[in-house]
Amino acid sequence: MKIQLRHLLPALCLLAAADARAATWSYYLRAGTAEIPTGQYNGFPALNPVPNENVLLWGYAQCTDATFSTCGPVQVPGPVLVASEGDTLDVSLQNGLAAPAALPSMISEPTSLIIPGQPANLTPVWVSVTATGGVSGVASTGQRAGGDGASRVRSFTAETAIGAVTHYTFSGLRPGTYLYQSGTHPAVQLQMGLYGALKVYPAATPAVPGAALPARGQAYGDPSTAFDSDVTLVFSEIDPELHYSIASGRYGTAPPALPAPTLPGQRTSTVSYRPKFFLINGQPSPTLQPIAKAGQVGKTTLLRLLNAGLKEKTPTLVNQYLSVIAEDGSPYSYVSQGTAFPAPRQQYGVLLPAGKTLDALLAPATSGNLAVFDRSLNLTNAALPGGGQLAYLAIADAPLAPASAAGVSVGGGKGAFLKPGAILPLTWRFSRKPLVDPGPVRIELLRGGRVVKTLARAVPADRGVFHWFVPRSLPPASDYTVRISGKDLALTSGPLRLARPAPRPFSVPF
Amino acid sequence: MRPKLEGSWPAAGLIAALMLAATSAQATIASDPGTLQGTTRTFHLTATDGRISMGDGETAYVWGYASQSATPGCPTGGCLQYPGPTLDVVQGERVVVTLTNRIPTLPGNAPANTSLLFPGQSATAAAGAGVQGALAVEARPGETVSYSFVASQPGTYGYYSGTRPELQVEMGLVGALIVRPNTIGQAACPTVANPSAPANGYAYCARNAYYDREYLFLFSEMDPVFHRLVEFGQMAQVDDTLRHATAWFINGRNFPDTMAPDFAAWLPSQPYGAMPMMHPLESVLMRMVGGGRDLHPFHTHGQNHLVIARDGRLLQSSPAAGLADLPISDYTTTAVPGQTVDAIWGPWTGQQLGWDVYGSPGSHACSTTCAAPPCRLTNLLTFLGQTGFDPTTGEWCADHGRPIPVVLPAPSKLTFGQMYGGSPYLGIGGEIPPIDPNTGSYHSNQNPFSGLSFMWHSHSERELTTNNIFIGGLATMSLVLPYSVPIP
Numbered sequence: 001m002k003i004q005l006r007h008l009l010p011a012l013c014l015l016a017a018a019d020a021r022a023a024t025w026s027y028y029l030r031a032g033t034a035e036i037p038t039g040q041y042n043g044f045p046a047l048n049p050v051p052n053e054n055v056l057l058w059g060y061a062q063c064t065d066a067t068f069s070t071c072g073p074v075q076v077p078g079p080v081l082v083a084s085e086g087d088t089l090d091v092s093l094q095n096g097l098a099a100p101a102a103l104p105s106m107i108s109e110p111t112s113l114i115i116p117g118q119p120a121n122l123t124p125v126w127v128s129v130t131a132t133g134g135v136s137g138v139a140s141t142g143q144r145a146g147g148d149g150a151s152r153v154r155s156f157t158a159e160t161a162i163g164a165v166t167h168y169t170f171s172g173l174r175p176g177t178y179l180y181q182s183g184t185h186p187a188v189q190l191q192m193g194l195y196g197a198l199k200v201y202p203a204a205t206p207a208v209p210g211a212a213l214p215a216r217g218q219a220y221g222d223p224s225t226a227f228d229s230d231v232t233l234v235f236s237e238i239d240p241e242l243h244y245s246i247a248s249g250r251y252g253t254a255p256p257a258l259p260a261p262t263l264p265g266q267r268t269s270t271v272s273y274r275p276k277f278f279l280i281n282g283q284p285s286p287t288l289q290p291i292a293k294a295g296q297v298g299k300t301t302l303l304r305l306l307n308a309g310l311k312e313k314t315p316t317l318v319n320q321y322l323s324v325i326a327e328d329g330s331p332y333s334y335v336s337q338g339t340a341f342p343a344p345r346q347q348y349g350v351l352l353p354a355g356k357t358l359d360a361l362l363a364p365a366t367s368g369n370l371a372v373f374d375r376s377l378n379l380t381n382a383a384l385p386g387g388g389q390l391a392y393l394a395i396a397d398a399p400l401a402p403a404s405a406a407g408v409s410v411g412g413g414k415g416a417f418l419k420p421g422a423i424l425p426l427t428w429r430f431s432r433k434p435l436v437d438p439g440p441v442r443i444e445l446l447r448g449g450r451v452v453k454t455l456a457r458a459v460p461a462d463r464g465v466f467h468w469f470v471p472r473s474l475p476p477a478s479d480y481t482v483r484i485s486g487k488d489l490a491l492t493s494g495p496l497r498l499a500r501p502a503p504r505p506f507s508v509p510f
Numbered sequence: 511m512r513p514k515l516e517g518s519w520p521a522a523g524l525i526a527a528l529m530l531a532a533t534s535a536q537a538t539i540a541s542d543p544g545t546l547q548g549t550t551r552t553f554h555l556t557a558t559d560g561r562i563s564m565g566d567g568e569t570a571y572v573w574g575y576a577s578q579s580a581t582p583g584c585p586t587g588g589c590l591q592y593p594g595p596t597l598d599v600v601q602g603e604r605v606v607v608t609l610t611n612r613i614p615t616l617p618g619n620a621p622a623n624t625s626l627l628f629p630g631q632s633a634t635a636a637a638g639a640g641v642q643g644a645l646a647v648e649a650r651p652g653e654t655v656s657y658s659f660v661a662s663q664p665g666t667y668g669y670y671s672g673t674r675p676e677l678q679v680e681m682g683l684v685g686a687l688i689v690r691p692n693t694i695g696q697a698a699c700p701t702v703a704n705p706s707a708p709a710n711g712y713a714y715c716a717r718n719a720y721y722d723r724e725y726l727f728l729f730s731e732m733d734p735v736f737h738r739l740v741e742f743g744q745m746a747q748v749d750d751t752l753r754h755a756t757a758w759f760i761n762g763r764n765f766p767d768t769m770a771p772d773f774a775a776w777l778p779s780q781p782y783g784a785m786p787m788m789h790p791l792e793s794v795l796m797r798m799v800g801g802g803r804d805l806h807p808f809h810t811h812g813q814n815h816l817v818i819a820r821d822g823r824l825l826q827s828s829p830a831a832g833l834a835d836l837p838i839s840d841y842t843t844t845a846v847p848g849q850t851v852d853a854i855w856g857p858w859t860g861q862q863l864g865w866d867v868y869g870s871p872g873s874h875a876c877s878t879t880c881a882a883p884p885c886r887l888t889n890l891l892t893f894l895g896q897t898g899f900d901p902t903t904g905e906w907c908a909d910h911g912r913p914i915p916v917v918l919p920a921p922s923k924l925t926f927g928q929m930y931g932g933s934p935y936l937g938i939g940g941e942i943p944p945i946d947p948n949t950g951s952y953h954s955n956q957n958p959f960s961g962l963s964f965m966w967h968s969h970s971e972r973e974l975t976t977n978n979i980f981i982g983g984l985a986t987m988s989l990v991l992p993y994s995v996p997i998p
Contacts, residue, residue, distance in 0.1 A: 276751050285644075312805065314847045318645055318672070319632045321823070334827060334836055343836055346823035348629045351805075351846045365632065371645050375848035377676035377803040383749035385674045390644060 022171075023209050024090055025083040028063035031111050031160075031182075031194060032096035033103070034074040055240050056106070056247040058097060058192035068094045068165070076282045077234045077308060078196025081180065082213060084206035085221070088171040089118070089198070091180075095160040105249030110159035113168040114183035115198060116355065117329045120170045125155035125184075156183035175202035175220050176329030177232075177304040177357045187270045188251065191242060195308035197232045200329075219302050219359050220331045224342040227302035227361060231294045233315070233372065234282070235352060235389060236308040237275030242267045273310060278378035278388040285379075285390035294393035295364045301393070303372075305350065305358040313389065314375035316349035322360035324350055329357065349375050367397040418480060418498040420472045426482055427465045428491055441486040443468075448479045461486055474498055538709040539724050539797075540772040540782050541688060542579045542595035550604045553597055554578040557624045557649075557671075557683060558612040560590035562779045564757055565764030565976035565983070570734055571741035572682035573613055574779070583773030583781045591781050592762035593728050593801060594685025597669070599661045601692040605631075606658045607669075611649040618743025623648035624683065627672035629848060630822050631659040631687075646672035664691035664714050665822025666797040666850040668728075676750045676803070680736055682762075684801040686728050686850075689822070691715045698832045702893045705886040706789055706993060713795050713852050714824050716833040718816065720893070721795035721854060723997065725786045729845045729968075729984060730762070730802035731755035734977070755804060758973040758984035760784040765967075765974070766928075768986040769956060771998075786855070786966070786988040787997045790867070790904030790936075791887060791894070793856035794988070800845040806973065806984055809842040810855055812964035817843060819852040842969055857894060858990050860905070865912045867962070868905055868992070869935035876900045876910035886993075903993055926953075929987050931960030937992030961989035 035054035060078030063071035072079070083089045093113050099106040114122070128139035128151045139151040141158070160166040178198040182189035201207040202225075205217035219225035245251035245267040252268060277284055281291075295301035303322065305315055324345040325331055334343045350358055364370060373379065374389035381387030418424065426443065440458035443466055444451045459466050468482075480496040544553040556576045561569045575594030578587045599605050607626060615621045625646035626633075635647035640655040642648070649655040667687040671678035691714055695701050699715040707722035733753045739745060760768045761782035768784040770777060786794050796815060798808065818825060818834035825836045843851055860867040868874050875881070878898055880888060885901035899906055914934050921941045932940030932955075939960045942952050957963055967974060967985035976982030991997060 274751060314849070316629060316848050318627055318629065321630065321821070336827075341827065343827060345820065345825075347821040347849070349821065349846065349848045351844070351849070373645065375800075375803070375846075377679060377750075377847070379674075379676045380750040382751060385677065385750070386644065388676075 022087050023084065024088040025081070025209055026090045026092070027079075027081055028065060028068060028071075028092045028094070029060045029078065029113075030063055030068055030071050030074075030094040030096045031058060032061050032071075032074040033057070033100055033106070034059055034076075035102075055238065056103065056192075056243050058189065058194050060194065060196060061096075063094070066092060066165075076193035076195075077236065078180070078194070080196065080232055081198045082201070082207050083173050083198070084201045084208070085173055085175040085203040087173050087200075088169060089115075089173055091168045092165055093160050093168060094165045095162050098162050103247050105247075107246050107249055107251055108162055109189070110155065110161050110184055111189060111194065112155050112157050112159050112166070112183040113180060114156050115170055115178050115180045117176070117178050117357075118170045118174060118198075118200075119172055120157070120168070122157040122183075124153050124157065125159050126151040127154045154185060156186075159184055173200045174329055175200045176326055176331075177219075177306065177359050178329055179234075179306050179308055179355065179357055181308065188242070188246065190308065191237075191239065191270065191273070191310065192246060193236075195234070195236065197234055197304065197306050199230070199232070199304065219325060219361075222331065222342055224344070225302075225325050225331065225359075225361070226300065228299040229293065229295055230302035230304060231291055231393060232304040232306070233280050233291075233391060234306045234308055235313045235315070235374070236279050236282070237311060237378070238277040238279065239273055239275045240277070242270065242273065270310075275309070275311065275378075276382040278309075278374065278380075280372075280389050280391045284381050284387045286387060288391055290369050290392040290394045292394050294370070294395060295362060296396045297364050297367050297398040299363075301362040301364065303360045303362055305352055305360065307352045307354055307356050310354050311378075312354060312376060313352045313378070314349050315352055315372055315389075316375040317362075318371050318373075320362065320365060320370065321346050321348050322350065322362055324358060324360045326359040327356065362393075364393075364395040367395045369393070370395050418470050418474065418496050420470050420474055420498065422470055424468045424470050425465055426468055426484070426493070428484055439487050441484050441489065444483045444485070446481045446483055446492075447477055449481075451483075455482070461489075470498075539596065539598070539688070539726055540581075541598035542577050542581070543598050544579060544605075546603070549602065550606060551599050552606045552608070553595070554608050554610075555594065555626075556588070556610045556612050558590050559614055560779050562592050562682075562762065563767070563777055564734075565767055566757075566979045568734070568977060570732065570737045570757075572737065572779070573678060573740075574682040575685060581773060581781060583775070583778060590779055592682045592779055593730065593782070594669070594683070596685060596726060596782070597687045598690070599688070600690050601661055601664045604658060604660050606656060608654055608656045609649055610654040611651050613651065615651060616741070616743045616745075619740065619745040621651045622678070623650050623673050624678060625649065625655065625672040626657050626669055627675075628657065628659060628667065628669050628687065630663075630665075630667050631661065633657045633659040643673050645675075648673045661689040663822055664689045665819055666713070666799065666852050667822050668799045668801060668848065668850060670801070670848075677736070677740075677745075677748060679730075679801070679803065680732065680753070681740065684728070684730065686726055686797065686799045686801075688797065700893070703889045704792075705884075707792060707997070713797070714819060714834075716818070716824055716826075718833050718837065718854065719795075719818050719824070719852070720793060722792035722856075722890070723786070723788055724795040724797060725784065726761055726782060726797050726799070727784060727808065727845075728759075728761050728782075728799040728801045729806045729808065730759045731804055731806075731973070731984075732757045732759070755802075756975075756977050757982075758806070758968060758976070759802075760984055760986055764976040764982045765985040766956075766982075784986045786986070787961070787991055788856065788858060788989075789991060789993050789997065790860060791857045791890060791896070791899060793854050796851075796853045796855055798843065798845055798851040798853065800847045800849045803847045805847070805970075806845040807842045807969040808845055808966065808984075809969040810964070810966045810988070812858065812962075812988065812990075813855070814839045814841050815843065815853040815855040817851055817853045819850075821850055855988075857896075859896075859899070860909075861898075863906075864909060865914045866905070866909050867936045868903065869933070869938045870911070870913055873938070874903065874905070876903070876905045876907040878907050926955070928956045929963035929965075930955060931957040931963075933960060936960065936962055936990065937994060956987070957989065959989075959991055959995045961991040961995070964988045964990075 059074040059076040061071040062079040127135040182194035202221035204221040369392035379388040443456040445453040482493040574590040577595040625648040636656040640647040671683035693715040699712045710722045713719040761784045762780040817838040824834045887901040973984045
């Protein structure tokens, strides 16, 4: 018994501590309708089954509080939700999917919210089947009654009726990247736009409610997943005919008798799903603007890739590798002698099936616009080429480009040798204006990686040169380096060698 | 009594391939070595148009790459091929690929720029020519653009058009790139003398990246309707979202053409075969390239294959591991668009069959030691750390003399597939009815040396058709052949 207690007690303490820290992240989302004007998707008018008709979307609007009186616009994908590991996510969802005045025939449905991969108590909703194969009304909720093999599930969890509000709560959150989405009639509601991304920061680098997000952090609680900035790319598609079927109230009605063809805008199901528009973060190329501040040379960007569409995608980079670290919120790892180690995968392209999330680290090698495109080649907007799932990541230059490969060039024509008693120019330069002003830089002499002397405390960064008088007393060594550092900046020279001490005509210590 | 075997054309083709190899100094994967000057290897590619033969007897209009390099099937160079030439380079070399755009602008079509992407490489286009496109610098019609990169890491890669790729890759502008390690002979990748497979080697300098033979599997698919629209000057009618592939390819061929030899004369635009052949105890490197835009679950009958690398990078815990220490053993590997996978199928040992693969006793001996030098498998067995096999025939001696535990019905009671060699045993033929009325002999087959055949194919079964004709599409046969038969 004692042994068991000794094992139990620390665990209980940890739990208590975790409970004390756990915060609740409250979000207020309203599921609503929006119409994307003609021309929003490049080439739309020619391909719409009903020319000049808008595309009806269902999406989420973020509201400020439980009154749902102040809300942002309905957006697809929905707002990016943020929380931290172990915390509670409480999403208040208002169903605003009533038919708008302009679309009196629009099909109106209850909705709900689920997050695959996050713990939650689900209460499925079952509907009964009529003799003719249709459905009529809710038969039961929760566990399906024993012996009932006929009723069908309509919702994976409790529904929110038109106009009503429901709390969807997820506690003990797992870190990583997740897709939140409608859990009701998902074949239609996902396609209509009810999805978004959730980022859960690990406890090691948590986000705190009400505070700014951590400037840099870890994707998962492991230093190998550290990143300096992150970019969320949500892939999805639109089949405008299905949207028109919903908008016109024709979805799900019986098909006309053969041989009459199915009318445009009359989809009886998603079986004949045929998307025309292929979106990243709700926009196709070329409407999609380069994603600003996506990364910086010398820094690490976390790419959070999510597929809210119904078809697989293959996000692929040109001329760069990704280090794929996790899938569906589970870090890749291997176990050796009972210990788990990270096992990132080096790939230039990744398979992103429907509903999947992937996390990948990107260390940009060059600045400029870095293309991410779907190698499954959904690169059109309907029939028009030059569109679809192509995004550019705007990669900034390193704040200071080193003047030599070593980071700091050592002037004086003596290469990497230090000559005691001589003046040695240390030079560095900007190749482009840095994003972050590094401020005055500090210049230090290191030996074996440890600082042995500060040479200057505040040299203007754009001066680009510092003349160092190499002390005569500097002992010989082959592992000197010079470091120049400032805000978001650390440059180190190559090894500098001092072969022999200078003759000492004076015994004046420096 | 062994009946006389008459060669049907596929068998004749196979034999022709074997003879071709006998004259070749260095037998290896059919590829384009370009021209090497110093440490720079240069390829001259032209994007142009032509036709390919489909397994259903139809032909398709394609765009493809033509290399200046001469090949056994194109002694003058400059022949369009699908897929494009397999660029074969050595790690550390600077690779220069010039691309000349000779895609004709057929009446009714808009002019097409074109370009090259080399995923996994840091390719740059030479300044002074071309125009910047969405993904790469593009060559306008008639123009030449030069791309270059340093092949810094070994592995299997692909290349393809970066201009309107949803159409141009579909039309045929895709190929493979092989980067061979420059470190063979180091401790992690010691050379292995195998007299039966002198072109053996390593995909990467890693012990489990060893192969005796290597084969390319570039997977792709086509919607022939798009090809007709382009051919008939109706390119503007191509709606990519209506694509419906009806033909599936390995190395640009549908089954059964996949089994025809490299540079088969009757497939002038499709020079690359895809029929893996090996002897017992040999390992086959499968260089798989997702060339199309759909997923293809490639399934190897016979045994699992060991996936050692993806996108030209070993599956390993760290580069210091020295081998692919996180490999995946699978019997189906999904070919992902644009992605490459290296896998080792083998060695095929026959060890767990429980019967003598070479047939009933009397026809051959089995000794686990070298009874009659030279024993060509001694080095390979040492490298594999295997014992219990005959170092000349590769037979698993523990099962020597055991008959197959099945009573075979009389030949008159059976029907025979094309790959049945006439008996269940390796290298032993037999009667294959019916009698051919033209020759009076028993029918031959596509397996004249009575190898053990295993089908390797897409397990998305609809891809086993060509334009709705079964069996076609993304399939081939692998053959384990007796040591008496040389393999190209």
